[in-house]
Every structure is written in structure tokens, then in C-alpha cells.
Amino acid sequence: MDKAICALCDVRVRLGGFEFGPITHTLSRGVTSLLGANGAGKTTLMQTIVGSRKPSGGSISVGGDTKATVGFLPQDFAAPGHVRVTDYLRFIAWARSSRKSAISANRVAEALERVNLADKAHERIAHLSGGMVRRVGIAQALLTNSDVVILDEPTVGLDPINRAEVRALIHEIGADSAVLVSTHLSEDIADFNAGVLVLDEGRVLFDGTVAGLVATSGAQAVSGPGVEHAFVELVQGQRK
Numbered sequence: 001m002d003k004a005i006c007a008l009c010d011v012r013v014r015l016g017g018f019e020f021g022p023i024t025h026t027l028s029r030g031v032t033s034l035l036g037a038n039g040a041g042k043t044t045l046m047q048t049i050v051g052s053r054k055p056s057g058g059s060i061s062v063g064g065d066t067k068a069t070v071g072f073l074p075q076d077f078a079a080p081g082h083v084r085v086t087d088y089l090r091f092i093a094w095a096r097s098s099r100k101s102a103i104s105a106n107r108v109a110e111a112l113e114r115v116n117l118a119d120k121a122h123e124r125i126a127h128l129s130g131g132m133v134r135r136v137g138i139a140q141a142l143l144t145n146s147d148v149v150i151l152d153e154p155t156v157g158l159d160p161i162n163r164a165e166v167r168a169l170i171h172e173i174g175a176d177s178a179v180l181v182s183t184h185l186s187e188d189i190a191d192f193n194a195g196v197l198v199l200d201e202g203r204v205l206f207d208g209t210v211a212g213l214v215a216t217s218g219a220q221a222v223s224g225p226g227v228e229h230a231f232v233e234l235v236q237g238q239r240k
């Protein structure tokens with residue numbers, strides 16, 4: 001088994017009067033799907049890993065470093081339509097650079113290659129399809145060349161062709177990095193067919209593989225409907 005790249009230990013987050021967690025989980029190279037009903041805490045967990053929410057307890061380390069940079073595609077990713085793709089990514093690269101570690105123009109070109117948008121580098125963002133804009137969002141998440149990439153609902157709202165392209169891209173990113181992907185689409189989870197973390201009301205309900213999740217409802221083969229059935233049974237069983 002690959003060694004842990006990101007380790008979460010007893011992570012808790014205070015949300016008004018409610019405390020999310022504790023979550024203990026490790027992410028290794030490959031894709032892990034994050035699953036949960038609306039309000040289960042998927043975005044909260046992702047925002048906490050990337051550092052935009054402060055945990056009220058526990059610890060998060062990436063490659064042994066508690067302040068490492070993590071690539072992130074937020075759920076509500078949007079980019080200014082009048083700006084050209086390369087100019088947008090160069091601006092993000094500049095904004096994320098520091099005196100000690102500058103993100104080079106080469107890194108922008110590499111990120112565009114990785115998301116298969118090199119031929120759209122000089123296009124205005126408003127002229128791209130929804131699937132291409134999502135890939136621009138993934139490109140900005142790859143600029144920091146992080147070992148951990150967090151993608152909040154990267155396939156939502158895409159047609160089946162664009163969804164399959166984004167899934168293929170996520171598989172490729174998972175070959176080098178630990179990728180955590182939240183999605184409500186059981187078809188995505190069956191396609192990733194790797195690790196899965198199921199949350200409910202801020203707690204871990206299941207931590208294992210997609211095959212293991214499907215097996216909880218007695219099914220043998222991994223499929224979209226099989227994932228959905230197992231997920232519904234798991235959550236409803238917990239709430240009884």
C-alpha cells in the first residue's frame with residue numbers, strides 16, 4: 001500500500017453550536033471519493049484540509065508538514081469571462097507565489113497541458129464550454145504542484161461527455177497525487193472505484209473501498225446503482 005501523504009487526526013470544526021467531526025483519515029496516492037448527503041460536511045472537511053477553515057481540534061499534516069500547500073477546486077469555482085485563460089492562470093500563479101517559492105510561467109503551461117487545454121490558452125474564458133471552464137478550475141488547483149489535490153464536486157452540472165473527460169483527468173492526477181473528490185454522482189464513484197469516505201452529520205460512516213461499500217448491501221459488482229443503494233442503506237440505517 002502507498003504511504004500516507006495527508007494525515008487527518010481527530011479533526012474537529014466548530015460550526016455555530018455544532019461541532020463537526022472528529023475525523024481521522026489518511027490520504028495516499030490515488031483517488032478517494034468523498035460521499036455524503038447534503039449538509040453531511042464534505043465541503044467543511046475539504047475547506048479545513050486546504051486551510052480556509054480553522055479546526056477547533058486535532059491535526060492535519062501533508063507530507064509531514066502542517067503548513068504545506070494543497071491544490072483546491074472550490075464547489076463554486078468561477079473565473080472572469082473577459083480574461084484569457086493563460087492570463088487568468090498567470091495571475092493566480094503570481095497571487096500564490098512568494099519570495100521563497102515563485103510559480104513560473106512554465107508551470108502555467110504545464111497545468112494547461114495536463115488538463116488538455118493548451119490549444120485554448122489564448123481564448124477568453126467566456127468563450128469556453130462549461131466542461132472547459134471546470135478544467136481551467138482544475139488547472140489552477142494544479143499550479144502549486146501539490147501532492148494533495150482537493151476537488152469539490154468537479155463533475156456537477158456537466159453533460160455525460162464532459163463528465164467522462166473530467167473523470168479521466170482525475171484518474172490521471174491520481175496517478176501522481178492524493179486526490180480527494182466530493183460528488184453526489186454514484187456513477188463517478190463507481191468509475192473511480194478506489195477509496196471512499198462516507199460522511200453523515202459531520203461523522204465518518206464508512207472508510208474503505210468502493211467495492212467494500214457496495215458489499216455492505218450484499219452486492220458483488222461495483223456499479224453506479226450499487227453504490228447508490230449501499231449509500232442510501234448506510235445513511236438510513238444510521239438515522240433509524
Ligand SMILES: Nc1ncnc2c1ncn2[C@@H]1O[C@H](COP(=O)(O)OP(=O)(O)OP(=O)(O)O)[C@@H](O)[C@H]1O
Nearest residue numbers: 015016017018036037038039040041042043044045
Ligand atoms: N458557519 C456555520 N455555522 C453553522 N453551521 C454551518 C456553518 N457552515 C456550515 N454549516 C452547516 O454545516 C453542515 C455541513 O455543511 P457542508 O457545506 O460542509 O455540507 P456538504 O456535505 O458539503 O453539503 P452539500 O452536499 O449540500 O454541498 C451544513 O448543515 C451547514 O448548514
